[in-house]
Each structure stands twice: as C-alpha cells, then as structure tokens.
Amino acid sequence: MEPNQSPEFVKHFSHPRNVGSLDRRSRRVGTATVTVADCGDVMRLQIEVDCQGRIARAMFKTFGCSAAIAAGSLTTEWLRGRSVDQAEGFSGDYITERLALTPEKQHSSRLAEDAVRAAIADWKRRRCRQGQPAS
Amino acid sequence: MTPKLPLYFDYNATTPVDERVLEAMLPFFGEDFGNPSSRSHAFGWKAEAAVEVARQQVAELIGATPQEITWTAGATESNNLAIKGACEMYRDKGRHIITCSTEHRAVLDPCAALAKAGWQVTHLPVDEAGRVDPAKVEAAITDQTVLISIMAANNETGTLHPLAEIGRIAKQAGVLLHTDATQAAGKIPLAVESLGVALLSLSAHKLYGPKGVGCLYVRRRSPRVRLAKQMHGGSHERGLRSGTLNVPGIVGLGAAAEIAGNELTDDAERLVALRDRLDEGVRSQLPEVQLNGHPTERLCNTANLSFAYVEGEALMMKLSSLAVSSGSACMSASREPSHVLKAMGVPDALANAAIRFSLGRPTTVEEIDFAIGAIVQAVRELRAISPLYELAREGIDPTRLQ
Ligand SMILES: Cc1ncc(COP(=O)(O)O)c(C=O)c1O
Ligand code: FES
Numbered sequence A: 001m002e003p004n005q006s007p008e009f010v011k012h013f014s015h016p017r018n019v020g021s022l023d024r025r026s027r028r029v030g031t032a033t034v035t036v037a038d039c040g041d042v043m044r045l046q047i048e049v050d051c052q053g054r055i056a057r058a059m060f061k062t063f064g065c066s067a068a069i070a071a072g073s074l075t076t077e078w079l080r081g082r083s084v085d086q087a088e089g090f091s092g093d094y095i096t097e098r099l100a101l102t103p104e105k106q107h108s109s110r111l112a113e114d115a116v117r118a119a120i121a122d123w124k125r126r127r128c129r130q131g132q133p134a135s
Numbered sequence B: 001m002t003p004k005l006p007l008y009f010d011y012n013a014t015t016p017v018d019e020r021v022l023e024a025m026l027p028f029f030g031e032d033f034g035n036p037s038s039r040s041h042a043f044g045w046k047a048e049a050a051v052e053v054a055r056q057q058v059a060e061l062i063g064a065t066p067q068e069i070t071w072t073a074g075a076t077e078s079n080n081l082a083i084k085g086a087c088e089m090y091r092d093k094g095r096h097i098i099t100c101s102t103e104h105r106a107v108l109d110p111c112a113a114l115a116k117a118g119w120q121v122t123h124l125p126v127d128e129a130g131r132v133d134p135a136k137v138e139a140a141i142t143d144q145t146v147l148i149s150i151m152a153a154n155n156e157t158g159t160l161h162p163l164a165e166i167g168r169i170a171k172q173a174g175v176l177l178h179t180d181a182t183q184a185a186g187k188i189p190l191a192v193e194s195l196g197v198a199l200l201s202l203s204a205h206k207l208y209g210p211k212g213v214g215c216l217y218v219r220r221r222s223p224r225v226r227l228a229k230q231m232h233g234g235s236h237e238r239g240l241r242s243g244t245l246n247v248p249g250i251v252g253l254g255a256a257a258e259i260a261g262n263e264l265t266d267d268a269e270r271l272v273a274l275r276d277r278l279d280e281g282v283r284s285q286l287p288e289v290q291l292n293g294h295p296t297e298r299l300c301n302t303a304n305l306s307f308a309y310v311e312g313e314a315l316m317m318k319l320s321s322l323a324v325s326s327g328s329a330c331m332s333a334s335r336e337p338s339h340v341l342k343a344m345g346v347p348d349a350l351a352n353a354a355i356r357f358s359l360g361r362p363t364t365v366e367e368i369d370f371a372i373g374a375i376v377q378a379v380r381e382l383r384a385i386s387p388l389y390e391l392a393r394e395g396i397d398p399t400r401l402q
Helices: A007-014 A066-079 A084-088 A092-098 A107-129 B019-028 B042-062 B075-089 B105-116 B134-140 B163-173 B247-285 B312-318 B339-343 B348-352 B365-384 B387-393
Strands: A029-035 A042-049 A055-063 B069-072 B096-100 B120-124 B145-149 B176-180 B199-203 B214-218 B289-292 B302-307 B354-358
Touching (some): A042 A107, A055 A066, A055 B387, A066 A107, B247 B289, B247 B302, B348 B354
Antiparallel strands (some): A042 A055, B199 B214, B289 B302, B302 B354
C-alpha cells in the first residue's frame, strides 16, 4: 500500500463489499455500466429497489484502478437502505472525502456518481416501460 | 518461513552492491582518499593505481583494452557522450542518426535533442518480440548517416537485439555503432570485437556496483573513434570527460565487472531456471497471461507479463508484497502505456496491465514460489471483480464495449 492511503481506502480496496451481479432482467433492478473517457476504467453498478422505493441491494464490479474499486465498494454500502430520492442526490464528493482521494484520483468519484445516476435512470426506464406504478 | 517483505523483483531498476564490491570500495572513502590527478604524492599515486586496475577489470568484461574505457557518472552520461559527442565530431559527414523505438530515454532524449538541432533521426520499428530487423537497419543507412544506436538488451522486456549482425552491417557501411549495454552487461557475454561496436555504455548499479558511476567504451583501432567532449574542465580522462574521478565508485565498478565476468555463466543458468519457474508457475494457474518479449532471445533474469482483464495500478497495489515495475507510467489520470510495449504492438489494455519481474543474484527459489502465489491470488481477486472478465467468459469481446 502507498503510505498515504486512508484506512477506509485500504478496507474497501482490499476487501470490497457487494461485489457481484443482480438479475438484470428483473424490473426491480437498474443496471448501469459506465466508463471514464480519460482512463478507460469501467464500473458496473446494479440496484434492486423494493416496493417502498428503497434500495434493498446494490452490487458492483469494477475494471479499474484501486480508487475505482474502493469507490464502487463504498458506493454500494452507501446506497443500501436509502430511498431512490436520496440516492438521486448522491455526490462523488462523499467518496472523495471518505476515501481521502488526492485530486488525480478523483475521477473515480465521478465514475461512482455517474454509475449511481445511470443505474437509477435505468431502473426508472424499465419500471415505466413495463407500466408499473411508482411504488 | 515467510520471507521478509516486500520481496525485491526489480533488479533491472537497480541492484544491491555486492559485499565483495563494497569491501573493495571502503578503503577509498577512508585512508586511501587521494585524488588520482595528484601527481606529486603517494596519495594520488595510490588512487590512480586503483583507477587503472578498475579500467583493466572493466575492459576485460567486454573484451576491450583499458585505454578504451572512459569513466562517467552512469549510463545516462555515457549515452549522452557517445551520441552527442560522435554526432558533433563527425557532423561534416552528414546529419543522420539511426536508433530504435524501444530504446531507453537516456538514448531517445539525446537523439531528440539532436533532432531539435536539425538532425534527422530514424526510429526503427521492432517486431512483436521487440527486436530490430537488421535488414531495416541496412535499408535506413544513407551516406549522411553518422551513428547507429541500438541497445544490447531492453530494460523492460529483456529482449536481445541481433547486435552482431547489426555490427557487421554498420562496419560494411562505415557507420559507427553505439550500444547501450546497461542491461546486458554482466548478464550476457559481451565482446566489442565480435559485436562490431564502436561505442558501448554501461552502468555499475545494474551489475551489483554502486550508483552514479559507469563508463563508455570508445574504440581506438579500426576505426579510431573520436568524440567531442561534453564536459569541459580540468581535462581528466584524456580531456574527454573532465571532473575529479569518483574513485570509490570506479573501484566498485571494476570489482563488480570482475565478479560479473567470473560468475556470469553460473548466474545466468540459475536465473533462467528461476525466471522460467516463475513464468510457468503463473501461466499454468492463470489463463490469458501474455509474455512480452522474445521467448528465447531474452535476458536470463527478465519476465514481462501482461494480465488480461485487470488494471495495472490496482494489480500493483494488490502485489504490494512484491517490489516490481509496471508497464506504464501509472498513478496518473491518463495512463501512458510503456513506449516499449506500444512499439511492440501490445494493445493498450494489456500494456497497462504489464508487470516486469526482474530477478537477481540474491533471488531464491522460495522467493519465486512466494511470488507465484501472490500473483495468482492478486489476479484472481481482481478478475473476480472485473466486469470485463465476466463479459469475456460469456463470450463477449470487452474491447468492443465502447
Ligand atoms: C537500458 C538503460 N539505459 C540507461 C539507463 C540509465 O542508467 P544510469 O542510471 O546509470 O544513468 C538504464 C537504467 O535505468 C537502462 O536500463
Ligand atoms: S484511473 Fe480513472 S477512475 Fe481509476
């Protein structure tokens, strides 16, 4: 490990939480695969929303740097149990602060933020297309 | 027993000073501290004698005569002196130099400086194993060509160039051949005659000597090569390189060269076996690992491996128990893959996930086995969380994702 990494960073990079996949065909699941143009890191984020509009589960996979891996893990932890409304306000700054990311690693926070947005959008689209009521 | 961590697998970056070398150097920090330029007393004579013994030792390693060895502060300086010095001296012949795209910065940058001053620089391509085709060298030579600079062995991949063949071509065309032998010295036999080189650079700290000292071989006969000095001052080294000599360093380089000459064959045999154990150990347990470099025409100690579907910086972090080098200038936002791997046609994604393992005299079989375990575990962990690996296993080509 580099000497200046925060314990939170080390925890999420060394033992990432919520790694894996949810059933992308379920209408309760929103899936996003986003990438950073600069570096090519890829994050796939999935959320499963229950009938109260709460995120019951969130799972991720990352191809990317250590910060992108830690960011994916921390993001899924944050999402779990929150309402979709709350999740829409998710900011990458939270990741930057909690993981104590230096400026050059902060595009992993943006990657996480983009992934959250896109996963919610996907969930909404699928829900609407299938004519389901909001909750 | 777990070895002391992190384990060092970066001997192409630098080597520890051999104890015997250190032993030889120590007196010249202490009671034998004289300046070899002091011609009027015993302190100076003693230092000068030691420097001349070292010159003999280094000359022997490469089949040269002692008069052909000029001390420098390392291979970077040797390369600068060779390239800029030869071009300045022979510029009336023309303004063209030939090098190759996988050279070290210490060759590419002096060439770039010449290009800026109006010289034409040909960067020859390499094949996928990283070798220059001698026929391409021949085709690139014009009546304006002053110098060819092709390294003996590449620092990132260990690939050996067909130097003797290039030497023959250069000789036939009457063009000087310089070789950066920094990585080759002490790992493969080098003989300036059979290689046909006019200039050869090497550095002490890559062959178990100290840092900050090296030398340049400058051919004295057929042809006699002259260089324009790049360091002006007190006319040390027959005026070619001014500056008070680094006596302990030079003594260290001499001792290191002698040891390397004596032990080269044994070292090489042992290191090849260890290197191949590492390579095979990793590849038998992990699919989709690529060797970058020539399968056989390669330094005994170097294995550069790329791991598909994982990212280089994350892999380096997971491998924090191993001191290794990555294939990119990582840790930065826009990853620039290594120019060497790029020139070999390695795709960016694989170049980014490349790791150079370079072994050395102290490397043990226990260290190799520990490394194999650490690599296999790290790559498996990262692949388990890689969406690209998942896609690939489902038969989708992830490179076509974007
Ligand atoms: C091929 C090659 N040339 C030149 C150098 C520079 O050598 P030095 O550190 O002695 O200047 C190195 C070492 O990094 C090298 O590997
Ligand atoms: S390097 Fe860009 S998110 Fe990791």
